[in-house]
Amino acid sequence: MSDQLTITERLTERGERPEGGLEYTATVDRPFGCVGRPCDWLPRVERQLRAIAALAPGWDSHGAPSPDGRVVDAAERLIGCVSEVGALPEPYVNPTPGGGVQFEWESGPRYFEVEVLAERAAQYFYRDDALRIEEQGEVFEGESLGDVVAYVSRVASAS
Amino acid sequence: MSDRPIADDEVLYRRVPSKPPWFQPPDRISSYTFKLRKGDLGLSVYRKQEVSAEAVLSDPRSLPGSFLVQATAGEVRSLGNAKGDPLNLRVIAVGDENDPGHAEIRGPQLGKLSQSAADALKKLFQRL
Numbered sequence: 001m002s003d004q005l006t007i008t009e010r011l012t013e014r015g016e017r018p019e020g021g022l023e024y025t026a027t028v029d030r031p032f033g034c035v036g037r038p039c040d041w042l043p044r045v046e047r048q049l050r051a052i053a054a055l056a057p058g059w060d061s062h063g064a065p066s067p068d069g070r071v072v073d074a075a076e077r078l079i080g081c082v083s084e085v086g087a088l089p090e091p092y093v094n095p096t097p098g099g100g101v102q103f104e105w106e107s108g109p110r111y112f113e114v115e116v117l118a119e120r121a122a123q124y125f126y127r128d129d130a131l132r133i134e135e136q137g138e139v140f141e142g143e144s145l146g147d148v149v150a151y152v153s154r155v156a157s158a159s
Numbered sequence: 160m161s162d163r164p165i166a167d168d169e170v171l172y173r174r175v176p177s178k179p180p181w182f183q184p185p186d187r188i189s190s191y192t193f194k195l196r197k198g199d200l201g202l203s204v205y206r207k208q209e210v211s212a213e214a215v216l217s218d219p220r221s222l223p224g225s226f227l228v229q230a231t232a233g234e235v236r237s238l239g240n241a242k243g244d245p246l247n248l249r250v251i252a253v254g255d256e257n258d259p260g261h262a263e264i265r266g267p268q269l270g271k272l273s274q275s276a277a278d279a280l281k282k283l284f285q286r287l
Contacts, residue, residue: 094189127278
């Protein structure tokens with residue numbers, strides 16, 4: 001059993017489907033102590049993601065394109081993995097103006113957001129006003145989500 | 160219409176639709192409200208001295224139920240991140256006859272506002 005949470009690429013056959021190529025499936029190497037069952041809020045978040053994927057072009061009245069379905073799928077994989085840690089608060093789920101998906105957690109002086117920018121890349125931002133801390137970074141598919149989970153946990157502990 | 164420089168004490172309006180992803184009831188404004196769309200050079204705001212709140216809200220691009228948040232240009236320019244480091248934001252007049260009072264908040268890098276800047280702007284701008 002791994003001691004970190006990861007998103008793992010899995011190569012699958014796509015048969016005659018025209019887009020071909022790779023399919024990415026999130027799997028979890030469960031960390032020590034992880035309950036391994038998704039948080040109760042995951043189905044709600046998944047419904048929100050499907051609603052985001054269905055947004056029509058121009059949905060923001062300023063000509064925004066429809067979100068990229070591949071990015072929404074990547075966001076679903078990421079949040080699915082994060083939810084398996086258990087006992088984490090439900091995120092706010094939003095599209096981003098750039099066509100990505102953003103998850104936000106906020107409690108008291110602490111705030112964390114992770115923005116899925118592309119099929120395999122996300123950037124995150126953490127702020128704690130009480131400690132005057134601000135940190136940011138990037139995470140790519142296949143890498144550990146340990147930092148993301150740690151920041152969400154920090155926000156949760158401010159409640 | 161005016162493209163004269165914007166004084167520090169000028170009040171700026173930012174339009175916020177009252178629904179996700181801009182706003183989560185009952186009172187939470189998302190950082191989405193302060194992020195740039197693809198192709199934007201800066202974040203659109205309106206100058207109180209040049210255009211009324213009613214006119215900003217009645218613009219055809221305004222979604223029904225939108226409201227305004229406000230801050231002064233000086234507050235934007237002096238904004239720092241949580242650590243106190245300056246964000247070096249600029250406020251530039253870009254209004255024309257078709258969009259009077261329009262101005263933009265721009266980051267040090269044209270066409271880019273950091274997550275830190277969006278978060279700081281979210282905390283700064285207050286509901287009218």
